[in-house]
Amino acid sequence: MKLSTKSDYGVRALIELALSGDGAPVQRAEIASRQHIxxxxxxxxxxxxxxxxxxxxxxxxxxxxxxxxEPEEMCLLHVIESLEGSVAPVACLEEGGECARAPGECVQCWVWEDIYEETRRRLGDISLADLAERARDQRRGAAANYSI
Amino acid sequence: MKLSTKSDYGVRALIELALSGDGAPVQRAEIASRQHIxxxxxxxxxxxxxxxxxxxxxxxxxxxxxxxxEPEEMCLLHVIESLEGSVAPVACLEEGGECARAPGECVQCWVWEDIYEETRRRLGDISLADLAERARDQRRGAAANYSI
DNA sequence: ACAATGTTGAGCGCGAAACTCGACAATTCC
DNA sequence: GGAATTGTCGAGTTTCGCGCTCAACATTGT
Structure with a gap:
């Protein structure tokens, strides 16, 4: 029931690109070192x-x-689905995925359907800009702590 | 991001026990054969x-x-957490689980916190009785189909 | 030309999930 | 009491995907 590191790493990498606002490309090595990937x-x-x-x-x-x-135009859901494949907790719910069980025997399908949709809805409401802003704030906070 | 088969199997086994309402114990072999475990x-x-x-x-x-x-008094959340450990999509959210990242660097925590709680709330609202009833209906439906 | 980058695919190691097996314990029935 | 029937437990085995590495290659700036 865990997300893989791919999504985590991938989102971090994109945040790094969003933070480096000027038009200059960010090198793979720099992303990796800043985000420990x-x-x-x-x-x-x-x-x-x-x-x-x-x-x-x-x-x-x-x-x-x-x-x-623009980071405002990219939502977390799409990024995660690109890297993770799908955030469906059971295979039945995946596009093209089939229930391993006979139609009358699958408990999973209806139990997880709502949860799945809710998850997608929430992830769809978060943009890369939101995450980048949060990261900026956190870094400022950390810097402030050190300077005391 | 997938649930393991343990939860699936376990829930099915409990449904089987709930369906066999009379006080007689159900044998392991019977559960296994009915639910294909x-x-x-x-x-x-x-x-x-x-x-x-x-x-x-x-x-x-x-x-x-x-x-x-009674099946009414057992909720799906507890069953799944017994077998799965936790339905947290990221380790940060687990009880006693620590963030791998420094406090200022974790994106996952706040992104998934609400989703996690929503998931637990919904699973907590489903009882074994609900699932058993559904299973009964499905079997009746299947039987009806065959009898046409 | 050369150096600094990104691109791609093959492949490795490890841990966890899924499952098996065998020896044992408890209980019932004759 | 003995045999048959069930559950109990722990130690394997197998399979598979994640996380990661590496090497050969393509592209482009100086």
Whole structure:
């Protein structure tokens, strides 16, 4: 019942891109070091995010990654579904997924349906901008604590 | 993000006990065959459910398993938490579980907190009796279909 | 040309989930 | 009391996916 690290890492990576507001690409190595993500693993996550249109990349020296849209226009649900596949707690609810049981024998389907929809609705209401803002605040807070 | 089969199997087993309303114990083999659960695996699930007070067992010929309380008084949340451990989508939210990240760096915590609570609330509102009734209806429906 | 980047796919290790097995304990029935 | 029937328990085994690495390659700026 746990989310994989992919979503966690991926969201962090996108937050990092959102925080670096100027148009300059952010390098894979920088994202990895700031968010404590194994660099070689981050590769695959960025590749997936690129395939699904959340980021684009610039090759060569000075290259890196950029968000394709404004952070306000990207919601957490889509990011997580890109990396996680689906947030459905049971396979029956997945698109194209079939119940392993006969129609009359599946308890899971109706029990989890509402919870699934509620989850998607809530994740859909959170934007990358929300997360970035929160991260900014937290960092300011942490800095303030150190300066006391 | 998927529930394990333990919860699924366990809930099905309890439904089977709830459906067999008379005071007679239901044998492991019968539960297993009716719900298509590997018999030797069911052992462990029943053991766990016994440890947590959902069922009690009767040994010897004519023995089997019984619910310890009325199905109306058992909610799905407790059953699932007994078998699954926790339905928290991220480790930060678990009792005694710690954030892997520094306090200022965890995105997961606040994102999933509400969803987690909502999930628990909903699962807490479903009783074994609800599931058993549903199962009865489904079986009647299936039987009716065949008889046409 | 060369160096700095991103791209891709193959593959490894480990831990957990799913399941099996065998020896044992309790109970009932004859 | 003995045999048959059931549950109990713990130690395997197998399978699988996550998390991660690495190496060869493609692209682009200087």
């Amino acid at each position: 194994p660099e070689s693993y981050l590769d695959h996550l960025l590749a997936q995010l690129r395939r699904d249109g959340f980021v684009r990349s610039v090759r060569g020296p000075g290259g890196g990654h950029l968000l394709t849209r | 590997p018999e030797s695996y069911l052992d462990h699930l029943l053991a766990q459910l016994r440890r947590d007070g959902f069922v009690r067992s009767v040994r010897g010929p004519g023995g089997g398993h019984l619910l310890t309380r």
